[in-house]
Amino acid sequence: MVHSKVVTPEKEQEDSLDANDAVIGSGPAAHTAAIYLSRAELKPVLYEGMLANGTAAGGQLTTTTDVENFPGFPAGINGSELMDGMRKQSERFGTEIITETISRVDLSKRPFRLWKEWSDGPDEEPAHTADAVIIATGANARRLDLPGEEKYWQNGISACAVCDGAVPIFRNKPLYVIGGGDSAAEEAMFLTKYGSHVVVLVRKDKLRASKAMANRLLANSKVTVRFNTVATQVLGEEGPRGLMTHLRLKNVVSGEEETVDANGLFYAVGHDPATALVKSQVDLDTEGYIVTQPGTSYTSIPGVFAAGDVQDKRYRQAITSAGSGCIAALEAEKFLAEEESTEDVPAAAPEAGQSKIEPAAAEQNAQQAKETKAANPAVAEYRQNPLL
Known part of the structure; x- marks a missing residue:
């Protein structure tokens, strides 16, 4: 069943939610990632935020009247209408959308933990966790606050x-x-x-x-x-x-x-990337943008991906953000599949004459294999799923 959950201070959220993949953001990158993840049947949860970083759900496009350079709209389209369409498409394929701002994350180990601004106290254990996280929180153009x-x-x-x-x-x-x-x-x-x-x-x-x-x-x-x-x-x-x-x-x-x-x-006085949420956890450049491996969405933490303007300080276009959201989703899907296959492989029985591998040693070997793979991730190949 496709549904959207709207959370306000007056409405209590469900007790717990353990997601395969959490998407934090509400712009083209976030919704494109959610569409791809939901079509891959990974049941993503998208936290669109309630005026997160001072911007309404939908991101910077909600402040744009006419978008004339997004393919498929020869007569142009209102920015808010474009984002409404993306949101509906995310929901159509099964994305669970939660209208509450994520105020804190713990990315030190999996599953990653996410605190919601209204529902989770700062000293409480968060109710929501995720095995992979896509950060798509965007960047805000600096204003001058001139009269008029x-x-x-x-x-x-x-x-x-x-x-x-x-x-x-x-x-x-x-x-x-x-x-x-x-x-x-x-x-x-x-x-x-x-x-x-x-x-x-x-x-x-x-x-x-x-x-x-x-x-x-x-x-x-x-x-x-x-x-x-x-x-x-x-x-x-x-x-x-x-x-x-x-x-x-x-x-x-x-x-x-x-x-x-x-x-x-x-x-043309600069942008401020919305990276306060992950500061001191993932690598940022000198201007505060999330650092990703060239041509990918991989951050410095395995299982954490970045898409859109939060990692792109050069192009900052709706279409490039959407493309990077697609990349993040495909790479998150690949990551989760590899993690699942690693966990599902049974320990091999020792050959004759060999001593039995102790559980602690086996776990250490598996962890070393994961770290080696994370340090040298391959660029995800395009899925062979005909639905994509």
Whole structure:
């Protein structure tokens, strides 16, 4: 029976749940992983969270009005509608969805333990465990909290030029990018395909971008870089669907202020990966993203996998997140199958003249074999299941 469990502080959760695979997250990576796992009859449990990391279930796409670059939707699709469809597809194949945030995990040994924010006290043993865990908690774009930012978010303001730059409201219009690094330079040059002109606002007197990227940016005739300049306010049309029309700027050296025409504002000031949950347990890079083995979803802990923006600081697209969710599911399935086959193999009887292997020694040998396999995991081959 396909079902979804909604957990609130007023509704008590079931006493215990031991899952084959737990998926933590609610975006494209999480739901793609859940779809593949449920079709493999692994009965995954997906914890979508209740405003986890300040974001509604569905992830960053729920803050996007129109998604025009996800295959299968020639006319585009609303971000929330796209995520609703993914959620329904997860449920259709048997994923158990729990609307409660995982506040703590213990990944020191299997089965891994998961504490739920409302149902489990900090000093209590958690009711939920899993033999494998897929971390797909995403990353949040940094905001500047400018006056008018909330009103015009996705009505002129965006944190992803590749995602939103081609929509009609930005075409042949003056566009602004905030940031001085490689990401800001890349976004600005991408936007030159659509905007009438692109202005890059840099707080300091020089770019942080690499020399090659900075030279390309400065040489582009459709780009102007304004140094020592910050945005102080976003202005625009009134009404619930009013669009951004102007931007208030300030020179941080002279103090001079001005209002300029601006129909688009793109933040390129970085993202914060939602990795506080696993910090000090799995390996993270210097920016806080989960480190995975190249081309895989393997983390530093056998049985723990990462997918989506929580481990991808380069592309950050819905379609690439979905693809990495697929990879994580296939590798988690392979891991569980290998663990099960290892556990099911009976101890071989000693040959004539050999001493009997003591249980402790046999267990040690099995553990060494697991550690060797975990240290050198093979990239999972595509399942030979015709249903996939």
